[in-house]
Amino acid sequence: MDIQPDTCPRCESAGPEILSHSPVEGVWTVYHCNVCFVTWRSTEPDFITDVQKYPANFKFTPADMAHFDIMPAVPVLKSR
């Protein structure tokens, strides 16, 4: 059985939640961060699941999210 992480590996917010479990009990668990919306499976490599090993180039803080662009970009309305 997996030990539920207490911190999101990407944004380091507390309290990731369980999103789903493997169809065969105890094989894997998918966790979800309600702050940055990342999901990860417990069986992924440690550079995905471990907050200390998550690639620094892909990390951000919850405060950074206020400055993210809208994806996909919303085009300007065409005038008639």
Ligand SMILES: [Zn+2]
């Ligand atoms: Zn997060």
